[in-house]
Amino acid sequence: MQPLGISILGCGTVGSGVIQLLLTQSQRLTRRCGRTLALRHVVVRSVAKARETWIPRDRLTDRVETALDDPDTHVVVELIGGTDLALDLVLAALKAGKHVVTANKALLAAHGARIFDAAREANRVVAFEGSVAGGIPIVAAMSQSLAANQITAIQGILNGTSNFILSSMADGGKTYTEALAEAQRLGYAEADPTLDVDGSDAAHKLAILSQIAFGVTIAPDRIEKHGIADVHVMDLRFAAELGYTIKLLAEAWLDGEGVALHVAPVLLRRTDMLAQVRGACNAVQVIGDAVGETVFQGPGAGMMPTASAVMADILDIAIGRAELTFKAARLWSSENTIVRTLKPAADVPSRFYLRVLVEDRAGMLASVTRLLADRGISISSVIQHEALEDMPDTLIPLVIITHYAPTGRFRESIAEISGLPGVASPGVWYSVDD
Amino acid sequence: MQPLGISILGCGTVGSGVIQLLLTQSQRLTRRCGRTLALRHVVVRSVAKARETWIPRDRLTDRVETALDDPDTHVVVELIGGTDLALDLVLAALKAGKHVVTANKALLAAHGARIFDAAREANRVVAFEGSVAGGIPIVAAMSQSLAANQITAIQGILNGTSNFILSSMADGGKTYTEALAEAQRLGYAEADPTLDVDGSDAAHKLAILSQIAFGVTIAPDRIEKHGIADVHVMDLRFAAELGYTIKLLAEAWLDGEGVALHVAPVLLRRTDMLAQVRGACNAVQVIGDAVGETVFQGPGAGMMPTASAVMADILDIAIGRAELTFKAARLWSSENTIVRTLKPAADVPSRFYLRVLVEDRAGMLASVTRLLADRGISISSVIQHEALEDMPDTLIPLVIITHYAPTGRFRESIAEISGLPGVASPGVWYSVDD
Numbered sequence: 088m089q090p091l092g093i094s095i096l097g098c099g100t101v102g103s104g105v106i107q108l109l110l111t112q113s114q115r116l117t118r119r120c121g122r123t124l125a126l127r128h129v130v131v132r133s134v135a136k137a138r139e140t141w142i143p144r145d146r147l148t149d150r151v152e153t154a155l156d157d158p159d160t161h162v163v164v165e166l167i168g169g170t171d172l173a174l175d176l177v178l179a180a181l182k183a184g185k186h187v188v189t190a191n192k193a194l195l196a197a198h199g200a201r202i203f204d205a206a207r208e209a210n211r212v213v214a215f216e217g218s219v220a221g222g223i224p225i226v227a228a229m230s231q232s233l234a235a236n237q238i239t240a241i242q243g244i245l246n247g248t249s250n251f252i253l254s255s256m257a258d259g260g261k262t263y264t265e266a267l268a269e270a271q272r273l274g275y276a277e278a279d280p281t282l283d284v285d286g287s288d289a290a291h292k293l294a295i296l297s298q299i300a301f302g303v304t305i306a307p308d309r310i311e312k313h314g315i316a317d318v319h320v321m322d323l324r325f326a327a328e329l330g331y332t333i334k335l336l337a338e339a340w341l342d343g344e345g346v347a348l349h350v351a352p353v354l355l356r357r358t359d360m361l362a363q364v365r366g367a368c369n370a371v372q373v374i375g376d377a378v379g380e381t382v383f384q385g386p387g388a389g390m391m392p393t394a395s396a397v398m399a400d401i402l403d404i405a406i407g408r409a410e411l412t413f414k415a416a417r418l419w420s421s422e423n424t425i426v427r428t429l430k431p432a433a434d435v436p437s438r439f440y441l442r443v444l445v446e447d448r449a450g451m452l453a454s455v456t457r458l459l460a461d462r463g464i465s466i467s468s469v470i471q472h473e474a475l476e477d478m479p480d481t482l483i484p485l486v487i488i489t490h491y492a493p494t495g496r497f498r499e500s501i502a503e504i505s506g507l508p509g510v511a512s513p514g515v516w517y518s519v520d521d
Numbered sequence: 522m523q524p525l526g527i528s529i530l531g532c533g534t535v536g537s538g539v540i541q542l543l544l545t546q547s548q549r550l551t552r553r554c555g556r557t558l559a560l561r562h563v564v565v566r567s568v569a570k571a572r573e574t575w576i577p578r579d580r581l582t583d584r585v586e587t588a589l590d591d592p593d594t595h596v597v598v599e600l601i602g603g604t605d606l607a608l609d610l611v612l613a614a615l616k617a618g619k620h621v622v623t624a625n626k627a628l629l630a631a632h633g634a635r636i637f638d639a640a641r642e643a644n645r646v647v648a649f650e651g652s653v654a655g656g657i658p659i660v661a662a663m664s665q666s667l668a669a670n671q672i673t674a675i676q677g678i679l680n681g682t683s684n685f686i687l688s689s690m691a692d693g694g695k696t697y698t699e700a701l702a703e704a705q706r707l708g709y710a711e712a713d714p715t716l717d718v719d720g721s722d723a724a725h726k727l728a729i730l731s732q733i734a735f736g737v738t739i740a741p742d743r744i745e746k747h748g749i750a751d752v753h754v755m756d757l758r759f760a761a762e763l764g765y766t767i768k769l770l771a772e773a774w775l776d777g778e779g780v781a782l783h784v785a786p787v788l789l790r791r792t793d794m795l796a797q798v799r800g801a802c803n804a805v806q807v808i809g810d811a812v813g814e815t816v817f818q819g820p821g822a823g824m825m826p827t828a829s830a831v832m833a834d835i836l837d838i839a840i841g842r843a844e845l846t847f848k849a850a851r852l853w854s855s856e857n858t859i860v861r862t863l864k865p866a867a868d869v870p871s872r873f874y875l876r877v878l879v880e881d882r883a884g885m886l887a888s889v890t891r892l893l894a895d896r897g898i899s900i901s902s903v904i905q906h907e908a909l910e911d912m913p914d915t916l917i918p919l920v921i922i923t924h925y926a927p928t929g930r931f932r933e934s935i936a937e938i939s940g941l942p943g944v945a946s947p948g949v950w951y952s953v954d955d
Contacts (some may be wrong), residue, residue, distance in 0.1 A: 118667045131667035222812035224666030232658030234553045363797045378656035378829040381819035395812035406849045415840045440797035
């Protein structure tokens with residue numbers, strides 16, 4: 088059989104990993120798919136730039152046409168990231184009759200429908216295992232292995248940077264700023280970490296998983312999100328005292344006829360599988376109506392883990408499986424609409440963790456709990472300690488966990504509580520998962 | 522496209538679940554694979570027997586020829602279990618030109634090569650996602666999603682019964698006998714639990730996973746195994762004191778040119794993901810040379826979880842993907858031999874937990890540790906408490922965790938220690954995982 092020709096757009100971390108696998112494991116890869124995989128071209132901005140030693144300089148080009156016009160390139164692997172140039176190149180590759188493999192979650196979250204329509208038109212496939220949760224084969228698991236199920240809920244630790252920061256705050260007692268600096272030093276966080284810590288990156292991935300599970304196409308900026316920058320080390324301490332830990336979760340779940348989605352810090356019981364996920368790992372819990380609860384865990388980013396996922400897509404194309412999967416799953420098409428209604432997170436009841444700083448004087452606990460009671464929100468547990476060492480000594484933290492309450496009504500109560508005399512800070516609150 | 526005709530051999534728990542999915546979710550299943558799935562025949566021993574309400578009585582037959590001679594049956598789903606009759610029927614189905622889906626781990630572990638050769642000869646597929654770890658898609662993950670990797674180690678909680686018993690001993694302080702009785706009452710253990718608690722069932726599953734990962738064909742009775750019947754509640758207590766928990770693990774790992782396999786109770790650090798797996802769940806940690814550590818967790822048995830896996834295979838056949846996978850993976854064939862040497866577990870160094878009961882008199886600790894020291898086995902930690910309440914009061918438990926030592930030499934030492942004057946019990950020992 089003819090070798091499968093592969094051209095790669097972008098030669099950053101993941102691109103270098105894919106090239107390493109192609110060049111050092113060619114025998115293994117041939118054995119796995121029955122074909123030779125041939126590295127044709129590596130399209131980069133600067134051919135002159137210094138690169139990893141194993142990158143073959145004679146395959147480098149700064150002209151994308153070299154790849155797209157090459158009749159022996161069958162697969163274009165898009166690894167440049169971003170949404171503008173990447174969109175143009177992916178559409179051009181499909182138009183040129185190439186299959187596309189991408190690990191670009193932002194691109195799919197923003198332009199999935201356009202890209203998949205173009206692929207159907209060109210009779211080519213788009214494969215994207217590497218775009219969500221790095222080395223964890225969550226795309227294949229949800230769209231193939233669990234295909235007998237209606238997925239009813241997804242709960243994912245999808246941003247390794249945030250999980251690293253929260254883990255090192257919880258286990259090492261670091262402040263947010265110290266933990267972020269450590270993550271940057273170790274290469275787990277970018278110089279500008281905004282998209283990781285504000286929930287945007289997780290929202291992109293959640294948008295992709297929600298397309299697979301529910302057929303919903305949602306612009307990622309419409310997913311309600313709440314980052315980790317306001318998680319204080321004392322919240323992790325109080326959560327632990329109550330038997331919980333705090334994780335940044337990307338969640339989507341069926342609720343009647345609709346689906347609700349959000350990205351937010353959530354309190355998980357310490358014995359929950361996702362609560363055990365430490366450091367830069369990712370994990371996804373998927374609940375299916377036949378299978379029940381399944382959890383998939385692994386490295387969520389990095390050169391070789393993501394290259395492993397990208398290469399799985401390339402092997403699937405070489406074997407011919409990707410075309411069958413692409414046609415059967417009908418992603419980002421009107422035929423894949425399972426759920427039509429998006430439910431605002433505010434309509435979904437939850438339990439809540441609330442922490443306010445109050446002046447250390449009589450009656451504060453009474454007035455806060457009275458206000459909640461008046462709004463029909465009942466309380467499951469309360470912590471009121473003496474002033475913490477690292478607090479101005481006139482302020483004490485008041486921590487409340489509620490029973491189930493409508494999210495909207497709870498949020499209104501927070502606003503009112505923050506306005507009470509003697510309450511010194513806006514309330515910090517998170518959902519509590521059971 | 523023509524409907525895909527399905528006949529089912531056996532209508533026990535899993536068979537009933539598959540039929541329920543076929544009949545109640547036919548729209549969903551058609552949407553997922555682009556074809557109608559038609560239930561043709563259900564072959565049972567007794568047509569007259571009382572069955573679940575949803576089983577269509579007009580599809581029941583006690584003649585297997587009804588299914589095998591039916592030109593509109595394309596897939597035969599073998600769910601009768603056991604190895605003798607099941608082997609005959611699977612071979613007959615392949616010869617009759619049917620694809621085979623099976624959840625029968627004992628059958629594949631014992632006769633994989635014969636069955637897969639017959640399938641290749643007949644140009645049909647054998648799919649078996651349901652045979653290992655119930656609803657967890659570990660077969661697809663290892664043979665497809667991680668195909669870019671050489672898998673270097675597998676570590677699995679593959680027997681839900683044993684995990685349920687160990688969890689309820691560790692968390693609830695039950696004795697082995699009490700925990701087993703509870704498992705039987707809840708339906709997690711058979712009346713005769715031997716194959717579950719002695720490690721046989723886990724060994725069958727490990728043999729299948731080792732074929733996928735390493736290409737080794739090993740008769741399951743050649744896998745060294747050690748069940749959970751000698752795990753005493755005090756061992757779980759001592760393990761916890763030292764920061765560990767005890768799980769029945771099925772393990773296989775590359776070691777130089779060979780592969781070592783065993784099933785045994787192992788001490789895992791309490792923070793290890795597998796240590797968190799409670800109750801009747803299964804979980805598999807797979808390490809790949811590109812992806813690193815991944816963990817897959819979910820329900821390891823039960824009607825609907827296993828039906829979910831069986832149905833994934835049926836959908837894969839309907840889509841045409843199973844044929845491509847079957848050809849590419851070349852399981853149980855001479856072309857899939859990655860590893861040629863099986864390494865005896867005794868050749869592999871490990872750390873060890875050792876517990877002996879000794880008479881409560883001076884010098885016991887010294888004589889036991891002296892014997893280990895003389896054999897070059899050094900000690901990492903020791904626990905010697907006063908006599909436990911539930912022990913004859915002249916005996917005290919002595920617990921030692923060693924550093925790395927050759928397994929063979931450690932075993933010889935145990936035999937010698939058990940013969941020392943004042944040592945009242947044969948030593949109980951387990952590997953300790955780091």
